[in-house]
Amino acid sequence: MAREGPNWEGLLKWSLSHSDGTNSSRTLSEEDRRWFMEAMQGQTVDVVKRMKEITLVMKTPEQVLESQGVTPQDIEDMLDELQEHVESIDMANDLHSIGGLVPLLDYLRNSHANIRAKAAEVVSTIVQNNPRSQQMVMEANGLEPLLSNFTSDPDVGVRTKALGAISSLIRHNKSGVAAFRLANGYAALRDALSSENVRFQRKALNLIDYLLNENRSDIGVITELGFPRIMMHLASNEDSDIREAALRGLLEVARDRLEKPISSNEDDDKLKQLLQERVKGISEMSHEDLVAAKEERELVDTLWKICHNEPSPLFEQGLLSLPGEDAPPPDVASQHFEPPLRAWAANRNPDAKPKSEKNEPPLLLGPGPAS
Numbered sequence: 187m188a189r190e191g192p193n194w195e196g197l198l199k200w201s202l203s204h205s206d207g208t209n210s211s212r213t214l215s216e217e218d219r220r221w222f223m224e225a226m227q228g229q230t231v232d233v234v235k236r237m238k239e240i241t242l243v244m245k246t247p248e249q250v251l252e253s254q255g256v257t258p259q260d261i262e263d264m265l266d267e268l269q270e271h272v273e274s275i276d277m278a279n280d281l282h283s284i285g286g287l288v289p290l291l292d293y294l295r296n297s298h299a300n301i302r303a304k305a306a307e308v309v310s311t312i313v314q315n316n317p318r319s320q321q322m323v324m325e326a327n328g329l330e331p332l333l334s335n336f337t338s339d340p341d342v343g344v345r346t347k348a349l350g351a352i353s354s355l356i357r358h359n360k361s362g363v364a365a366f367r368l369a370n371g372y373a374a375l376r377d378a379l380s381s382e383n384v385r386f387q388r389k390a391l392n393l394i395d396y397l398l399n400e401n402r403s404d405i406g407v408i409t410e411l412g413f414p415r416i417m418m419h420l421a422s423n424e425d426s427d428i429r430e431a432a433l434r435g436l437l438e439v440a441r442d443r444l445e446k447p448i449s450s451n452e453d454d455d456k457l458k459q460l461l462q463e464r465v466k467g468i469s470e471m472s473h474e475d476l477v478a479a480k481e482e483r484e485l486v487d488t489l490w491k492i493c494h495n496e497p498s499p500l501f502e503q504g505l506l507s508l509p510g511e512d513a514p515p516p517d518v519a520s521q522h523f524e525p526p527l528r529a530w531a532a533n534r535n536p537d538a539k540p541k542s543e544k545n546e547p548p549l550l551l552g553p554g555p556a557s
Contacts, residue, residue, distance in 0.1 A: 244289035294331040299341040306347035314354040391431035433485040
């Protein structure tokens with residue numbers, strides 16, 4: 187069901203056949219004009235009409251589509267096309283009005299994993315930075331199948347796409363965040379962190395970071411659920427993004443403990459040990475890796491200050507701020523986009539004299555000759 191692109195080659199041949207490259211222009215005959223307009227209109231896609239056609243397919247039972255020769259790959263291609271259309275906020279909002287949102291959400295329960303994953307990806311595109319579509323998906327009970335896929339789908343790819351859609355759905359959406367919390371979403375995020383899939387872990391950590399920044403009172407929730415120990419384990423992960431995200435989470439927990447002083451516990455000792463290991467690991471990095479690990483270096487140093495009330499060994503070793511790291515970027519814009527008048531003034535030599543100028547005797551100031 188993939189779309190065919192415009193016949194640019196045929197259009198080019200037509201254009202060349204009607205121009206010899208020497209004349210500026212010529213009047214088209216009525217027949218040529220009609221042919222050209224029909225050719226162009228034939229390649230123009232009526233997006234709303236096409237979305238209605240896709241909606242009709244999504245509403246058709248799976249067994250009926252199979253009997254008509256429609257394959258799961260065809261459905262995936264169709265959802266790819268739909269995703270392109272709903273990248274426009276207007277088209278995303280129109281999908282519900284033409285009856286396409288509910289059947290799209292039904293695809294989250296499709297028997298084929300790739301279709302479930304692709305449907306979640308389309309939902310994510312629809313609701314991203316789009317409060318109106320977020321509300322419509324919530325009202326259509328779209329969070330429920332997404333949560334189900336996120337927590338229990340046997341395919342980790344489906345779980346990852348569902349988590350991505352949930353993240354887009356509840357961002358800057360108070361009712362969405364509340365529903366996620368009520369559905370025991372934090373417990374599901376904890377399970378995601380225990381996964382071996384790097385992309386799944388990254389998405390979970392990024393959502394945790396967002397939620398904690400939006401509501402610091404949730405730090406107590408994740409602490410009770412055992413997140414700090416999992417994050418300490420992930421802070422030594424081979425993936426730099428996971429390490430940094432885990433350290434950001436640990437920093438939020440450490441700051442919260444700083445605001446509410448309590449007696450030291452086993453987790454504090456483990457955190458100090460982790461920081462020593464990270465300092466050692468950073469110290470052994472190549473210069474290239476050190477440059478890439480700037481945020482990690484800063485996070486480790488900040489956590490060290492909270493735990494030990496003093497700068498980390500990274501500061502003493504000169505690894506916290508590398509030479510030239512904080513220098514401003516080279517000024518290339520002023521050279522290439524300098525206003526002409528300023529450039530002329532900068533290059534002008536006020537002491538230079540025109541070549542045609544003759545040497546004249548100096549003008550003497552003083553009393554004139556006696557009369």
